[in-house]
Amino acid sequence: MFRYLGKRILFMILSIFLIxxxxxxxxxxxxxxxxxxxxxxxxxxxxxxEAKYGLDKPVFQQYLDYLKGVVTWDLGPSFxxxxxxxxxxxxxxxxxxxxxxxxxxxxALFGGIILGIIAALKHTKWPDFTSMVIATIGLSVPSFxxxxxLQYFFAIKLGWFPIAKWESFKYTVLPAVALSATPLAFxxxxxxxxxxxxxxxxxxxxxxxKGLSTLTTTVKHAVRNALLPVIxxxxxxxxxxxxxxxxxxxxxxxxxxxxxxxxxITNRDYTVIxxxxxxxxxxxxxxxxxxxxxxxxxxxxxxxxxxxxx
Amino acid sequence: xxxTVFALISSITxxxxxxxxxxxxxxxxxxxxxxxxxxxxxDSGSTEKKVLRMNFASEPPTADPxxxxxSTSGAVVRATFEGLTRLKDNKPIxxxxxxxxxxxxxxxxxxxxxxxxxxxGDPVTAQDFEFAWKRVLDPKTAANYSYQLxxxxxxxxxxxxxxxxxxxxVKALDDKTLEVKLENPTPYFLELTxxxxxxxxxxKVVESNPNWANEASTHVGNGxxxxxxxxxxxxxxxxxxxxxxxxxxxxxDRVEFSMVNDSNTELQMYENGExxxxxxxxxxxxxxxxxxxxxxxxxxxxxxxxxxxxKFNTEQPPFNNVKIRKAFAYAINRQAIIDNILQLxxxxxxxxxxxxxxxxxxGYFKDNDVETAKKLLAEGMQELGISKLPEITxxxxxxxxxxxxxxxxxxxxxxxxxxxxxxANTEWKVYIEDxxxxxxxxxxxxxxxxxxxxxxxxxxxxxxxGGNNDTRWENAQFKELxxxxxxxxxxxxxxxxxxxxxxIFVDEMPVAPIYFYTDSWVKQDYVKGVQVSGLxxxxxxxxxxxx
Numbered sequence: 001m002f003r004y005l006g007k008r009i010l011f012m013i014l015s016i017f018l019i020x021x022x023x024x025x026x027x028x029x030x031x032x033x034x035x036x037x038x039x040x041x042x043x044x045x046x047x048x049x050e051a052k053y054g055l056d057k058p059v060f061q062q063y064l065d066y067l068k069g070v071v072t073w074d075l076g077p078s079f080x081x082x083x084x085x086x087x088x089x090x091x092x093x094x095x096x097x098x099x100x101x102x103x104x105x106x107x108a109l110f111g112g113i114i115l116g117i118i119a120a121l122k123h124t125k126w127p128d129f130t131s132m133v134i135a136t137i138g139l140s141v142p143s144f145x146x147x148x149x150l151q152y153f154f155a156i157k158l159g160w161f162p163i164a165k166w167e168s169f170k171y172t173v174l175p176a177v178a179l180s181a182t183p184l185a186f187x188x189x190x191x192x193x194x195x196x197x198x199x200x201x202x203x204x205x206x207x208x209x210k211g212l213s214t215l216t217t218t219v220k221h222a223v224r225n226a227l228l229p230v231i232x233x234x235x236x237x238x239x240x241x242x243x244x245x246x247x248x249x250x251x252x253x254x255x256x257x258x259x260x261x262x263x264x265i266t267n268r269d270y271t272v273i274x275x276x277x278x279x280x281x282x283x284x285x286x287x288x289x290x291x292x293x294x295x296x297x298x299x300x301x302x303x304x305x306x307x308x309x310x
Numbered sequence: 311x312x313x314t315v316f317a318l319i320s321s322i323t324x325x326x327x328x329x330x331x332x333x334x335x336x337x338x339x340x341x342x343x344x345x346x347x348x349x350x351x352x353d354s355g356s357t358e359k360k361v362l363r364m365n366f367a368s369e370p371p372t373a374d375p376x377x378x379x380x381s382t383s384g385a386v387v388r389a390t391f392e393g394l395t396r397l398k399d400n401k402p403i404x405x406x407x408x409x410x411x412x413x414x415x416x417x418x419x420x421x422x423x424x425x426x427x428x429x430x431g432d433p434v435t436a437q438d439f440e441f442a443w444k445r446v447l448d449p450k451t452a453a454n455y456s457y458q459l460x461x462x463x464x465x466x467x468x469x470x471x472x473x474x475x476x477x478x479x480v481k482a483l484d485d486k487t488l489e490v491k492l493e494n495p496t497p498y499f500l501e502l503t504x505x506x507x508x509x510x511x512x513x514k515v516v517e518s519n520p521n522w523a524n525e526a527s528t529h530v531g532n533g534x535x536x537x538x539x540x541x542x543x544x545x546x547x548x549x550x551x552x553x554x555x556x557x558x559x560x561x562x563d564r565v566e567f568s569m570v571n572d573s574n575t576e577l578q579m580y581e582n583g584e585x586x587x588x589x590x591x592x593x594x595x596x597x598x599x600x601x602x603x604x605x606x607x608x609x610x611x612x613x614x615x616x617x618x619x620x621k622f623n624t625e626q627p628p629f630n631n632v633k634i635r636k637a638f639a640y641a642i643n644r645q646a647i648i649d650n651i652l653q654l655x656x657x658x659x660x661x662x663x664x665x666x667x668x669x670x671x672x673g674y675f676k677d678n679d680v681e682t683a684k685k686l687l688a689e690g691m692q693e694l695g696i697s698k699l700p701e702i703t704x705x706x707x708x709x710x711x712x713x714x715x716x717x718x719x720x721x722x723x724x725x726x727x728x729x730x731x732x733x734a735n736t737e738w739k740v741y742i743e744d745x746x747x748x749x750x751x752x753x754x755x756x757x758x759x760x761x762x763x764x765x766x767x768x769x770x771x772x773x774x775x776g777g778n779n780d781t782r783w784e785n786a787q788f789k790e791l792x793x794x795x796x797x798x799x800x801x802x803x804x805x806x807x808x809x810x811x812x813x814i815f816v817d818e819m820p821v822a823p824i825y826f827y828t829d830s831w832v833k834q835d836y837v838k839g840v841q842v843s844g845l846x847x848x849x850x851x852x853x854x855x856x857x
Contacts, residue, residue, distance in 0.1 A: 032739025038756070040746055040777030041454055044470040052452040082372040083524040084542060092542055151575065156582055163582055164575045165568050166544055253570030255543035268739055 008292075012285040019281045020070055020274070024063055027273055034079035034268045053079060055270075066274060075275035080267045086275035093257030094242075094279070096166065100254060101241035103172055104179035108237075112184045113230075116191025117223065121214075123196055131188060138185030147178040147251045164253040175252040179245050183237050187230055194226035228299055235291035239284040359563045360855040362837065363586045365576050366569045367593040369543045374523035375509035376446040379455045381591060385848050387506045389548050389565070390429075390531035394421050394439070394488075394503040396851070400666075400762060400844045402500040405556075406434060406510065406532065407488075416495030416799045417463075421488040421503075427553040428512045429536040436482035441513040444468075444475045458507040458760065461499060463491040494796045497804060498763040505761055534560045534851040544569060548850075561839070561854035574599075580832060586855075589831030591846045597711065600653050600830070608832045611655045614846035615664045615759035616827030617767060618656075620704070620719075620752050621745070624783040624820050628699055629751060632818055633690030638752070639822035640675060641683035641726040642719055647824070651714045654830045659823035662815055663764040666844035669809040674816040680726045687727055703732045706754040707741040715824070716754070745780050753780065758827070762844055764808045768792060771820060783820035 035041075035049050050056045053076075054065065069075055075086035084092075119131035154174060155163040161174050198204065199222055207217045246258045257276060264272035295302045370382040378387050394410070395402035404410060408424035426434040443462065446453045447469045460466040463479030479491030492499065502508060515522050515530045522528045526540040526547075534556070535548035546567045550560050568585070570576050573596045580588035589595040591614075595603065603609050622629040622638075629635050644658035657665055660673025676682075691697065704720060706712040716733050723729045731752075736744065745753045757778075759766035770776060772792050774784035791811040798804040829846050836857045841849040 030740070031743045032737075035454070036739045036742050036746075037454075038742065042457060042470070042777065044449070045452070045454060045456055048449040048452040048469075049454065052450070080371055081369060082374070082377050083370075088542075148574070151578060156578060163579050163584060164570045164572075251572045251575055253568060253572070253575060255541075255569070259571070266738065 005289075008289055012289065015285055016278065016281050020067065020278055021063075023274060023277045024066060027268075027270060028059055030268070032268055034270060036268065053077070070274075070278055075278075076271040078269055078272050080264075080269045080272075086271045089260055089272060090257065090275060090279055093255065093260055096254060097245075097249075097256035097258055098242050100172060100175055100179065100245075100248075100256060101238075103176035105183070105238065105241055107176060107180040108183035108187055109230075111180065112187025113191055113223075113227075115184070115188040116226075117195060117218065119188065119192040120195030120199065120222075120226075121218065128192075132192070135185040135188040138181040139189075141181070143178055143181065143245070144247050144251060146181055147175070147248060150174045150178055151251075164251070166252075166254050171252075175248050175254055178252075179241065179248050183241065186233065190229050190233065191223075191226050194229055195222055198222045198225045224298070228295075231291060231294055231298060234294075235287045236284070239280070239287045242283060358857075360561060362562055362565045362840075362850065362853060362855060363584070364565060364567050365579070365585055365588070365593060366546070366567045367571050367573075367576075369569055370546065372523060373529055373537060373540070374511070375506045376442060376451065376453050376511060377455075377523075378506050381846065381848075384506055385592060386537070386546065386548070387509065388533070388847065389535045389850050390529070390533040390537050390551075391506065391509040391511075392426070392531075392533045392554075393505070393509045394423075395500050397501070397504045397843050397847070397849070398841070398852070402504050405504075406439075407503075410500065416497070417492050419490045419492070419499060420483075421490065423486045423488065424555055425486075426532060426555040428515075428530050428532050429551050429553055430512070430515070430530045431553060432512060432514060432530075433485070434510065434532050435485045435513075436488040437485070438510040438513050439488050440480050440482045441516070442509065442511040443480050444478055445511065445516070446507060447478060448475060453507070455507045458502065458505060461492055461494070461496045461502060463493050465493070495799045496796075497799070497801055498761055498765075501761045501763065535562075535565065538564075556851075560851060562850060565850055565853075577832075580834075586837050587831060587833045587840070590829035591831070591842055591848050595654075595830055595832070597653065603832060604653070609654075609830050610833065611828050611830045612842055613657060613665050613844070614827050614829050614842075615666050615762065615766070615844055616756060616846070617659055617662060617664055617823055618754075618756045618825050618827065619659065619662075619821040619823045621750075621755055621781050621821045622783075622819070623748060623751050623753075624781050625748065626751060628690070628694060628696070628702070631690045631694050633686040633693065634699075635819040635822070636675075637683045637687035637690060637727060638723065638729075639819050640679040640686065641723055642822060642824065643678035643722050643726075644825055645677055646722075647715055647718050651711070651718060652825065654828050656825040656828050659825050660816075662812055662821070662823060663767045663808075664759070664826040667759065667762050667764050667766075669764050669805060669812050674813060683726060687729075699729060701732065702729065702751055703734050704752045704754075705734045705736065705741065705744070705750045707738045708735045712754055719824075746777070748780070748782055750780075752822075755780070755821075756827070759845055764805075764812070765792070765795065768808065768811055768815065771815065781820040783818065785814060785818060788814045788818075 035046055047056065054062060073087070077085050078089060081089070115131045115134065119128040122128050151163050151174065154160050162171050165171055204217060204221055207221050246262045248254065249256045249259045260272060261276045261280070264276060366382050368382055370386045371380060372378055372383050373386050373390065375387045375391050378384055392406045394405065394407040396405040406423055406426060407421040409422040411420040423434065423436055428434055443459055445451050446456050447459055447465055449469060449471050456469045460469070464473050464477045467473040468475050468478045481489045483489050510532065512530045519528055522530065526537045529537040531537065534551060534554050536551040538549045539545065539547040547564060549564045550557065550562065554560060570579065573593050576585065576593055577588045577596060577599060579585045595609070600609065622635050624630055648656045648658060658677050660675055660677060661670055663669050665671060691699070704716055706716050713735065720731050720733055723731050744750055745755065757767060757770070769792060770778040771781065771783060772789055773779060774782055788811050791807050795804050795807045795811070798807060829842060836855050838854045838856055839852040841852060843849065
């Protein structure tokens, strides 16, 4: 187990290194820089700006400096936002994105699992159809339309929640719901199809034959097995949802990290592009590892790498 | 079975730990809320506080006047600082300066400062101005807008490192007198001193803390308002500055800015009563709802100093021929584009200089002049000795509005001239690079004036390889007229010279002007006195709320 973990962590560091390198050189290859603007300034001013931010050095030197910055977690100043460093941007944006993301994740998980179980238990009856209609709508309606609908209905018509901004808990509800729609629908469908499969297995019949109640059979035997694919999905989903959602953040005026990621590319804000990419990739690889570990806990049939062979 | 329970419990614990780690949005604001209550309580008994609620489309990149270069930062800086002059009804009036003496030759300005204080209580001195201007010109500061100070003697040279900063023509004669020497008599210099790059900074504050402008707690200004709250990316608030010299004329107690980027959301917040203003100049109105808003008679529209134009690459055939350039420019139906696509009462551009500073309000040619266009096209092709035009591509940066305009013009050229033009769009920064490097045939661009003078719209075409010319067009006579205008002291004569220059420009047509920009917004009826200048700058100094 420890050996396996050590190996995995080594690979994680290697993949982050590769991501940093690839992002850095692709970013440099894109035409236009942070100081390209509608109003072209004299070359001397541009040179002074580049000198200030170290962009006058050879590209390879910049790359080495950047690697050093990543290791010491000093990601440099933002070019466009002169009042902030990249560390500050991440420290401010990530908690917001994570708060919103986890709220959305909780809604998606509980909503999706409940919806999926109901659908499976009442297979081909009306609760099944209702659940699946909800799930299909959740998957197929783009989040910005759902967001506009939520704003219109719950904020303007009913006045239950504010339209936008980020101040207290009630400001988080609409964006969280809008963000959770797609994963909720996906989880519901996953649970449903797995439950249907599991429910036809022999051991469920055995359990029923033993005289266990439907509730016990469902919770103890069926749901546990049906959860496995959800856990696989959870890793990337969590990474995705934690690192922010550009569209939702934009529409609801949420000061999260998602919009930094997108806007920094438009602005060619090199340090922010690199900083957010590195940060995201770290979260992603760590979560993938955690998911693998979680597997063994849920399903004793799975053993972590190599131990079986040795 | 135990393992399942363990897995469930552990995952729940993990989630809750993660939740606890994340700052709940309530935490930070609760402190401010109680603060707000306190101050409200202390004021109870007197009249209700006058709070204006506005929205920024984005976080202001900076609150430092020397580094500001965008309209959002400009709005914050204009509210929290005060230049030697300030624009009121588009005319510069004395502000930090009480009295201004101009020498006979127009080259020396002496500003006598009034007794005023910074928001931290320090006196505002001439040394603060000298320090601020030299700081902007210092190459180490790397201020992008330092070229705004090139009118000052040796400003350009010092910024480019050719002479030392000590030789720059700005000097504090004593605490209250500032002497400024200029390169050329600049008739619009007092407009420039109202521009934020010319604003002072508190020397002591800046020297002791290089990050002074990054947070509300360390920010010090001399303007009508002071920065009291800046929760980055989320909200910003300014309050009346009790140390301001003209505080009796400042009616608002507080202006709050949220930062919602989406213009639809902004408008909904406005309609729901959560904002007092939506649209320009800090954001824009969503185009789809404009017709409905206009029908209700709510939209306020004001022309601003900006021109939307199509640049021709005058080095490549067929646009190296002036007649073909003119044919393409004349064959555009500008009014139709404004009525059907833009819809915000923009003005058809029949010259380079916008209406607010116009040299010739009637324009230099006729909109949608198809007959002349056809004739010119035939003549031009004959001059070039071609019977068929080469393939022509119209480029623009990716944006739905630019695309609609390009498609309309493509269609008009097809119908009016029988010419097939291809469209190409690229991402913004890639697009600008291509344009600056001359990799285009016809390219879209917009140009906004920095100050209220026609020179803004002509000077960029002075040099063939000037940073913003892009067309590679050059004309000796045009250049000579611009040089003359820089030396002319008499405003009427100068205007005449510039009008001649504009006429040459339009005769040569290196760009096809399309329309002059307007700013459009909606506001609550009780909001009064917010000034939007002819440059599209917003100023809250004289704003009021009358409920």
